[in-house]
Amino acid sequence: MNVSVWNMKGRRMSDGGGPDRKARHVYSWGNPDVDIPGRNTCHVSSGDVCHVSSGMGPYREGAFLPSVYYKMPTVDAISLGLIMNAQGVLGLGLFKMLKKVKAIDHESFVVMCTSMLVVAGSITPIIKYLYDPSRRxxxxxxxxxxxxxxxxxxxxxxxxxxxxxxxxxxxxxxxxxxxxxxxxxxxxxxxxxxxxxxxxxxxxxxxxxxxxxxxxxxxxxxxxxxxxxxxxxxxxxxxxxxxxxxxxxxxxxxxxxxxxxxxxxxxxxxxxxxxxxxxxxxxxxxxxxxxxxxxxxxxxxxxxxxxxxxxxxxxxx
Incomplete structure (x- = not known):
């Protein structure tokens, strides 16, 4: 998951017809086109169900394929793709903000933070093994x-x-x-x-x-x-x-x-x-x-x- 605060957009949607329908907010990051959630890096909706779609694959491919096309060494291209999927303090702060405005519930907050830690914990040793700065x-x-x-x-x-x-x-x-x-x-x-x-x-x-x-x-x-x-x-x-x-x-x-x-x-x-x-x-x-x-x-x-x-x-x- 790769989240960009400056590309965040929101809109108000309803869960269906009826006088007792519940309104929910949809937030999207990474891609300004909120009408195509599959292309968004992160898609979060507030309400009874919270759906988070990770853009790890598109971001990895988006960094890896151009790097290979411009003849960057394959190992460096893989390292760049993995780095593009890493998150840090900014991601945690964003998740906390979403929870504060009640865009996500506590369970979703725990899942998002845990997934971020798992991704970062797995990417770090791989990059350390693949990338050698002295090669330059x-x-x-x-x-x-x-x-x-x-x-x-x-x-x-x-x-x-x-x-x-x-x-x-x-x-x-x-x-x-x-x-x-x-x-x-x-x-x-x-x-x-x-x-x-x-x-x-x-x-x-x-x-x-x-x-x-x-x-x-x-x-x-x-x-x-x-x-x-x-x-x-x-x-x-x-x-x-x-x-x-x-x-x-x-x-x-x-x-x-x-x-x-x-x-x-x-x-x-x-x-x-x-x-x-x-x-x-x-x-x-x-x-x-x-x-x-x-x-x-x-x-x-x-x-x-x-x-x-x-x-x-x-x-x-």
Whole structure:
């Protein structure tokens, strides 16, 4: 069942002749033509009998058939058809409104809500099994080897904290950007999502203001801003902050790489050197993210192993 509030129409009908006939209201959604209930997505009448006709089949076919006709992959077409049949909070709110205006009785309200939950509960795992967002990265592959001489090199730098900032800047300077071969640096500060349901991608503006109360993202952005100025603007910097759970953080990295036509992604190693020269695990989830980015990224991927921080710690001791 797929309900559209903005297409709702109503009319008053009678149940038959006689002085004691009872009037009822007929509501239709989805298709403005109320005279053909079979074409409506939802058809509800108030009275002794409530009839709800589901438009799941027409909506599924209406999304699936055009998708196949325009040569969309069959799996994606099926996923789109299933998504078109899913309902959420809007559907529940609409059912509640119908019950409030007495267009449906309590029994019908329970049936409609239960059917919606069953449909949504069955569609969700099917879509999760069928649809893989990373497939779109396969159609685009732009590696360092594909970069033309004397052209702009686009690099995406991923940072989890400030520890690898200095080493990363030194590495970018070693690429030696020039006026004839400039470099576009996209800095992505990766932050684990906590307490929210939706990932966020926040762009930052490069400013000259500095403050002792600056956040970690601002300090990382400022470091790359100074690097941009020292390179006489031949290396432009565009900073972002991605707030996402580690399980899907690779999607944020690959999506930016695809949208910005990145040639090289630099991610920090999941292990770090301590002051004694030994390796210690930073975060296990970072290792998983690095592996997925390496397998599914639409460009070249470099893993940065930073030994400078351990050397600095050893000198400090």
């Amino acid at each position: 990265y396969l159609s685009y592959k732009r590696t360092v080897m594909h970069s033309k001489p004397n052209s702009e090199l686009r690099v995406l730098v991923c940072m989890h904290d400030e520890e690898n900032v200095h080493t990363t800047i030194n590495l970018l300077q070693a690429l030696y950007p020039t006026k004839w071969s400039p470099m576009a640096i996209y800095v992505l500060h990766l932050v684990e999502l906590v307490g929210r349901a939706k990932p966020l991608l926040i762009p930052h503006k490069l400013t000259r203001k500095s403050s002792s109360k600056a956040t970690m993202s601002q300090r990382i952005v400022n470091a790359f801003r100074f690097s941009e100025e020292s390179n006489h603007r031949v290396a432009s910097v565009q900073p972002f902050t991605a707030i996402s759970p580690y399980a899907s953080m690779h999607n944020e990295v690959c999506a930016i790489a695809l949208d910005r036509k990145i040639s090289l992604i630099i991610v920090p190693f999941n292990r770090r050197f301590n002051a004694n020269g030994g390796l210690e695990l930073f975060k296990k989830a970072v290792r998983t993210m690095n592996n997925v980015v390496r397998d599914k990224a639409p460009c070249s991927v470099a893993i940065l192993v930073d030994r400078a921080s351990s050397a600095a710690q050893a000198q400090g001791m």
